[in-house]
Amino acid sequence: MDDRVVILGAGHAGVQLAASLREAGHRGPLTLVSQESALPYQRPPLSKDLAGAGTEPLALRPSDFYAERDIVLASGGRAVSVDRDARTVGLSDGTVLAYDRLVFATGARNRPLPCEGGELPGVHPLRALEDALSLRRELDAARRVVVIGAGFIGLEFAAAARERGLEVTVLEYAERPLGRAASAPLSSWFLQAHRANGIDLRCNEGVRRIRRSEGGLEVDSDARSYRADLVVYGIGVQPNSELAEDAGLACENGILVDERLQTCDPRIFAIGDCANFPLATSPQRVRLESVQNANDQARTLAHTLTGTPQAYAELPWFWSIQGAHRLQIAGLSAPEDEPVLLGAPDSGKFSVALFREGLLVAVESVNKPADHIAARKLLASGAPVTAAMVQASASLKDLLRNAPIPV
Ligand SMILES: Cc1cc2nc3c(=O)[nH]c(=O)nc-3n(C[C@H](O)[C@H](O)[C@H](O)COP(=O)(O)OP(=O)(O)OC[C@H]3O[C@@H](n4cnc5c(N)ncnc54)[C@H](O)[C@@H]3O)c2cc1C
Numbered sequence: 001m002d003d004r005v006v007i008l009g010a011g012h013a014g015v016q017l018a019a020s021l022r023e024a025g026h027r028g029p030l031t032l033v034s035q036e037s038a039l040p041y042q043r044p045p046l047s048k049d050l051a052g053a054g055t056e057p058l059a060l061r062p063s064d065f066y067a068e069r070d071i072v073l074a075s076g077g078r079a080v081s082v083d084r085d086a087r088t089v090g091l092s093d094g095t096v097l098a099y100d101r102l103v104f105a106t107g108a109r110n111r112p113l114p115c116e117g118g119e120l121p122g123v124h125p126l127r128a129l130e131d132a133l134s135l136r137r138e139l140d141a142a143r144r145v146v147v148i149g150a151g152f153i154g155l156e157f158a159a160a161a162r163e164r165g166l167e168v169t170v171l172e173y174a175e176r177p178l179g180r181a182a183s184a185p186l187s188s189w190f191l192q193a194h195r196a197n198g199i200d201l202r203c204n205e206g207v208r209r210i211r212r213s214e215g216g217l218e219v220d221s222d223a224r225s226y227r228a229d230l231v232v233y234g235i236g237v238q239p240n241s242e243l244a245e246d247a248g249l250a251c252e253n254g255i256l257v258d259e260r261l262q263t264c265d266p267r268i269f270a271i272g273d274c275a276n277f278p279l280a281t282s283p284q285r286v287r288l289e290s291v292q293n294a295n296d297q298a299r300t301l302a303h304t305l306t307g308t309p310q311a312y313a314e315l316p317w318f319w320s321i322q323g324a325h326r327l328q329i330a331g332l333s334a335p336e337d338e339p340v341l342l343g344a345p346d347s348g349k350f351s352v353a354l355f356r357e358g359l360l361v362a363v364e365s366v367n368k369p370a371d372h373i374a375a376r377k378l379l380a381s382g383a384p385v386t387a388a389m390v391q392a393s394a395s396l397k398d399l400l401r402n403a404p405i406p407v
Contacts, residue, residue: 002028003100010034013272013294014105020302035078046132047156082247104270106240117210123231142229150177153234159323173206239274254287259311271297280313315380328372331362360385
């Protein structure tokens, strides 16, 4: 309870951990190191509201939250070294912080565009508040936007730009949008929905280079060239794990932690987008990029750091808002899972239940929040749910109500 805790990164995971530690009665010094100078903020609106409607950034906590709880928010300083023997962290401004427990909550950063012209002015990643603010300034003067990558962030931004009346082209090198995280029926529904909304969404088109042209930018794909005033790319992220690696901690697609979120050094932990952890339900290791995962890992770790060790076992869930459509995903699916449609996609409200070896592993819901809530309860219960059980029920909510499932 009196340990000195230093948290690297003041994103969703870091801020939640600081808050949960104080709630759990931690009395020792608590320092949140943030390399960003803004008050810690929510990332999801950056590709949705902030790109579209022009709202202000949403703070994760009010500005007086930190001082009121005696949490030192060290903003604008990057952690540059960790000395595990001395138990200290060095910051870019020369400050040295001593710790008893150190937590990496350093998140992830955009993978750079691997083509010529990827760093030209007018070509933007979208991860941090400053990216979103400079994008918004340029959006005001733009007419044509090219988005590279039809993942969640690319499609959310594309839909928001379309809402502002811009001409939007999305180029995706894979054969379907959302291919990394969603089932084939869901991909094909979103492909049609975005096209119906006037977005020129093209698959199987990789980008070879971006050039300056007289009228702005020219994006050369494998197939043809597109003119743009602005280019935004979202082609995946890489974990911020170099500092941990330099400190001799085991890393592989993120910082490797055990079920208690502890690294190979018992005084050092990792949570959120930067952590690669074992799933409770299978022998698989994963690194997840979601607010749920960041917050729940922070809450679990707060218990461990205040003397009641817990294993992380929360059900993964995720949401995305693409224009008028809300997608919610409960559980984790894999490309080979068997999809079963629930409801009619043409109605714009439906779910896709995904089965592995005959059992429900995930549910993707489009504009059907009731399905999502029921799916979370069903999946979290751990009870075996078959396709026959789902098909015999009027809805997932009914299945939950009527089946002898312990929830
Ligand atoms: C545009 C966008 C939209 C998204 N939309 C959704 C959504 O709709 N739903 C959803 O579930 N998830 C969404 N996500 C993902 C979600 O935001 C992340 O999973 C979440 O932010 C992870 O939290 P984190 O604290 O692990 O990392 P982050 O929020 O990335 O925070 C890490 C912080 O650590 C800082 N940092 C890194 N290295 C250092 C260092 N050496 N020293 C000091 N500070 C450092 C970083 O600058 C950053 O501020 C979205 C992400 C983006 C970018």
